[in-house]
Amino acid sequence: MPRVLLLLPTTTYRTEAFVGAAQRLGVDVTIGSEKPSTLTKLNPTALLTLRFDDPAHAAHQAAEFSAKHPIDAVVPVDSQVVTVGAAICESLGLHHNSVESIAAAQDKHRTRQVFEQAGVPSPEYRLCSLDDNRGALANGIKYPCVVKPLTLSASQGVIRADNAEEFIQAVGRLETILKREHDAPPASDTSADGRAQSQVQSPESSRQFLVEQFVGGPEVALEGMLTRGELRLLALFDKPDPLDGPFFEETIYVTPSRLAAKVQEEIAQCAAQAARTLGLTEGPIHAELRLAKDGPSVIEVNARSIGGLCSRALRFGTGMSLEELIIRHALEEDFELPERQRQAAGVMMIPVPRAGRLVEVRSLDEAKAATGIEDVVISAHLGQRLVPLPEGSRYLGFIFARADSPQAVEAALRESHSKLEFAIEPTVDCIREDSRTSLSDRSTEAV
Numbered sequence: 207m208p209r210v211l212l213l214l215p216t217t218t219y220r221t222e223a224f225v226g227a228a229q230r231l232g233v234d235v236t237i238g239s240e241k242p243s244t245l246t247k248l249n250p251t252a253l254l255t256l257r258f259d260d261p262a263h264a265a266h267q268a269a270e271f272s273a274k275h276p277i278d279a280v281v282p283v284d285s286q287v288v289t290v291g292a293a294i295c296e297s298l299g300l301h302h303n304s305v306e307s308i309a310a311a312q313d314k315h316r317t318r319q320v321f322e323q324a325g326v327p328s329p330e331y332r333l334c335s336l337d338d339n340r341g342a343l344a345n346g347i348k349y350p351c352v353v354k355p356l357t358l359s360a361s362q363g364v365i366r367a368d369n370a371e372e373f374i375q376a377v378g379r380l381e382t383i384l385k386r387e388h389d390a391p392p393a394s395d396t397s398a399d400g401r402a403q404s405q406v407q408s409p410e411s412s413r414q415f416l417v418e419q420f421v422g423g424p425e426v427a428l429e430g431m432l433t434r435g436e437l438r439l440l441a442l443f444d445k446p447d448p449l450d451g452p453f454f455e456e457t458i459y460v461t462p463s464r465l466a467a468k469v470q471e472e473i474a475q476c477a478a479q480a481a482r483t484l485g486l487t488e489g490p491i492h493a494e495l496r497l498a499k500d501g502p503s504v505i506e507v508n509a510r511s512i513g514g515l516c517s518r519a520l521r522f523g524t525g526m527s528l529e530e531l532i533i534r535h536a537l538e539e540d541f542e543l544p545e546r547q548r549q550a551a552g553v554m555m556i557p558v559p560r561a562g563r564l565v566e567v568r569s570l571d572e573a574k575a576a577t578g579i580e581d582v583v584i585s586a587h588l589g590q591r592l593v594p595l596p597e598g599s600r601y602l603g604f605i606f607a608r609a610d611s612p613q614a615v616e617a618a619l620r621e622s623h624s625k626l627e628f629a630i631e632p633t634v635d636c637i638r639e640d641s642r643t644s645l646s647d648r649s650t651e652a653v
Contacts, residue, residue, distance in 0.1 A: 207232070207233060207234050207277065208233050208234065208278040208537055209233065209235070209236060209251075209275060209276060209277050209278050209279075210228055210233050210234070210236070210277075210278065210279045210280075210281060210533055210536065210537065211236045211238050211254070211260075211268065211279070211280045211281070211294070212224050212225065212228065212235060212236070212237050212238065212281050212283065212288060213238045213239075213281065213282040213283060213287040213291050213294075214237050214238065214239055214283055214301045214411055215239065215240060215258065215279065215283075215284055215287060215505075216239055216240060216241050216288075217284055218283055218449075219283050219453040219513075219514050219515055219585065220284065220513075220514075220515075220517075221237075221285045223515075223517060223518070223527065224281065224283055224396070224529045224532075224533070225237070225531045225532040226529070227527055227529035227532075227533055228473070228489050228533055230530060231530055231533055231534065233533065233537070234251070235252070236253070236254050236271070236275070236277070236567040237250060237252065237253050237254070237615065238250055238253060238255075238256045238264075238345075239253070239254075240252045240254070240255070240256060240257070240258040240259075241313065242255045243254065243603075251275050253598045254267070254268070254271055255267075256268065256438065258286065258290050261289050261292075261293035261294075261305065262293060262354060263292045264294060265290075265293040265294045265296065266297070266298040267274070268280075268294040268297065269294075269297045269298060270594060271299055271392075271505060272497070277298055278537055279533065279536035279537045279538075280295050280298070280300060280302070280536065281301065281532060281533055281536050281606060282465065282510070283511075284510060284511075284513065285299070285312065285359065285365055285508060285510050285511075285513075286311075287614065288308050288509050288510055289308045289309065292305045292308050292602070293382060294302065294307055294545035297499075297534075299382075299519065299536070301434075301487075301488050302488055302489075303485070303486050303487055303488050303489065303509050304485055304487075305623065306485060307485030307486050307487070308486075308509055309511070310484045310485065310615070311484050311486065311506075311507055311509050312357070312508075313356065314354065314355075314356050314357070314416055314506070315331075315333050315356055315416060315581055316413070317484065317506065317507070318331045318416065318418075319538050320483055320484055320493060321480065321483060321504060321632055322410050324474070324479075324483040326483050326504055327476060327480055327498075327500075327501060327502060327503045327504060328479050328480075328503055328504045328505070329352075329418040329420075329421050329503060329505070330348070330418065330419040331416050331417065331418045331419070331420050332347070332416070332417045332418075333414060333415075334414065334415055334416070334417055334618075335379065335414050336375075336380075336381050336384075336413045336414075337361065337413055337417075337609065340373075340374045340377055340378075341370075343372075343373070343417075344370035344373045344374050346368060347367075347370070347373055347417055348419055349367065349368050349369055349370075349373075349417075349420075350366055350367065350368045350420040350451075351366070351367055351373065351417050351418060351419055351420055352365070352366050352367075352417070352418045352419075352420050352451070352454075353366075353367060353373065353377055353380055353415060353417055354361055354416040354417070354418055355380060355384060355415050355522065356385070356414055356415060356417060357462070358383070358384075358599070359532065359599065360599040360600070361384045361454040361455060361456065361595055361596070361599075361653075362383065362454065362593075362595065362596060362597070362598065362599035363380050363596050363597075364453065364454050364596060365379060365451070365452055365453060365596050365628035366450070366451025366452045366453075366454075368494060373417075376452075376560075376630045377415070377591050380415060380596075382597075383596065383597055384412065384413075384415075386413060386597075389535055391485070393539075401615060404591055406550040406635070408489055414525070417505040420451070420501045421451070421496040421498050421505075422496070422498065422499075423496050423497040423498050423499065424496070424497045425445045425449050425459075425494055425495070425496050425497070425505070426442060426444060426445060426463060426473060426494075426497065426546045427442075427445065427459060427466070427492065427494055427512070428441075428442055428443075428473060428474070428477050428491075428492070428495065429441040429442075429443070429490070429491075429492060429496075429511065429512055429609070430474075430477065430478075430490070430491050430493070430495040430526070431488055431489070431490055431491075431531070431532075431543060432480075432481060432486055432487055432488055432490075432491055433535070434487060435481075435482060435487045435489065437474070437477065437478040437481055437491070437526070438543045439474045439546050439549045440520070440528070440531070440543075440544075440546050440547065441461045441462070441520055441546055442461060442462065442463040442465075442466055442470055442473065442546070443460060443461045443463065443552075444461070444463045444465070445457075445459060445460075445475040445573040446458055446460060446616055452530075452531050453595040453596045454595070455557050455594075455595045456555055457550060457554055457555055457556075457557055458553075458554045458555075458616060458620075459516060459519065459552055459553050459554075459555075460550070460612045460621055461519065461520075461547055461550070461552065461553035461612070461617050462474045462546070462547065462548060462550065462603075462612065463501075463552060463612075464481065464613075465497075465611050469502075472501060472502055473495055473497075474640075475500045476495060476501070476503075477491070477493040477495065478502060478520065479502065479504075480493065480504045480507045481493075481507055484507060484535065484634050486507070486509050487534065489509065489532070489535065489536075490509070490510060490511040490528075490532050491508065491509060491510070491511050492507075492508045492510055492511055493505075493506065493507045493508070494512070510526070511528055511532060513622075514555065514585075514604065515553075515583060515585070515599070515604045515606075516553045516555070516604065518553070518580075518604075519551040519552055519606055520551070521547065521549065522545075522547060523544040525550065526544065531543070531544070539641070544572040547594065549608065550571075550608065550609050550610060550611050550612045550614065550615045551605055551606075551607065551608045551615060552606075552607050552609075552611075552612070552615040552616060552618075552619055553603060553605065553606050553607075553619075554600040554604065554605040554606065554619040554620075554622075554623055556584075556601050556602040556603045556605060556623065556626070557594070557601060557602070558592045558594045558595075558597075558598055558600070558601065559594070559630070560592075560593075560594060560601055560630060561592060561593055561598075561630075561632070561633075562592055562630035562631050562632045562633060563589060563590065563591055563592065563614070563630065563631045563633055564586050564587070564589065564590050564602075564628065564629075564630060564631075565586055565588065565589075565630065566588070566590075566606060566628075566629035567584050567626070567627075567628055567629075568626070568629065569627055570584065570626065572625045572627065573605070573622045573623070573625040573626045576618055576622040576625065577609075577619075577621070578607045578608060578609040578614060578615065578618030579605065579606070579607050579616060579619075580606040580607060581605075581606045581610055581621045582604075582605050582606075582639045583602065583603050583604045583606075584602060584603035584605065584624060584628070585601070585602070585603045585607075586600070586601075586602045586603060589635070592630060598640075602628065603620050605622050605623060606624070607619050643646045
């Protein structure tokens with residue numbers, strides 16, 4: 207029976223989905239995590255503690271383990287472990303993305319450089335430092351622009367500026383966010399979609415940030431699978447809520463896309479070009495693109511599948527989950543990749559309405575009972591401190607819907623969300639946090 211090493215950070219949302227998929231496929235599973243478990247002594251082959259912060263060391267650990275218990279596939283489930291996964295695959299002689307390609311995809315500045323050199327459509331950019339003269343920078347920037355940290359994720363720290371004054375304010379706000387992330391304990395939590403919030407950076411790079419030209423137009427998310435460099439499109443999600451700033455909080459994803467077939471093909475071709483340019487060749491990719499007036503523009507390409515619990519919206523063939531598909535592909539099983547998802551489905555990432563401490567979730571049963579709704583999952587726990595974007599990076603939970611059309615899915619998600627009420631208690635630190643925002647609708651007890 208083949209053995210799969212699942213790289214599962216302790217803070218990921220995705221343990222249940224991947225372990226369940228492996229069990230349905232009938233494969234042996236070893237869970238690789240960064241923290242030891244007392245259960246390891248009961249079943250030494252089921253758990254393997256790895257140094258996620260040291261890919262070379264983790265690869266050595268996995269190779270020693272595989273010498274006694276052969277590993278046939280490695281599946282990293284989140285961005286924070288894809289580099290470790292590549293290093294382990296290299297040591298075991300398994301098909302994998304190179305460590306260099308993963309590094310290029312995870313570094314936003316390097317990604318922009320690679321795209322620019324290869325002619326991949328993407329936003330104009332400029333690498334800046336928090337130590338630069340901000341007035342001088344502001345006078346040399348094309349507006350509207352987007353101020354963006356190099357490594358944070360889930361739109362944390364991403365702020366639009368339409369003029370010099372807003373730019374200087376945005377940079378100051380980003381500096382505060384980066385300082386807090388830098389001062390946070392090493393075992394930091396992950397973001398709303400399971401992606402790592404931060405990566406180890408040099409002192410110089412930790413002071414750097416990108417300024418990108420804002421690209422107008424609708425945004426889409428692409429889910430695909432790479433096999434020896436060839437991209438197969440699995441799903442294309444529309445994002446019906448406009449993402450125009452000043453912050454970029456994602457909410458609704460709906461598939462199949464309502465865009466014209468020709469436009470969808472252009473998006474797929476653009477994403478494939480971006481993946482090739484980065485050097486990605488194997489496994490799942492998740493890409494974000496904007497539809498500018500002159501065609502698709504790549505915002506980012508990640509060597510991972512869609513984050514958080516969002517994959518629950520996807521079903522392939524006779525019901526295969528995305529996680530089953532990823533494991534089978536990693537095992538190099540001889541099977542035909544399914545056609546892209548055709549059934550209308552969607553997910554809503556429930557946004558944090560304001561800063562404070564979560565006291566109560568009201569009308570959850572009514573939200574679940576809305577027509578077309580499959581489930582409503584509140585991932586935030588009572589008593590949890592909530593921080594909206596751009597300082598925060600987590601959502602309150604997820605709403606899932608299926609219906610006869612994308613329009614009906616979107617309507618179901620909105621109806622379900624409208625029934626939910628969140629009682630949020632202000633705290634001293636959260637009031638101070640909230641006072642820095644320009645939003646004025648965060649004063650009620652329940653939103």
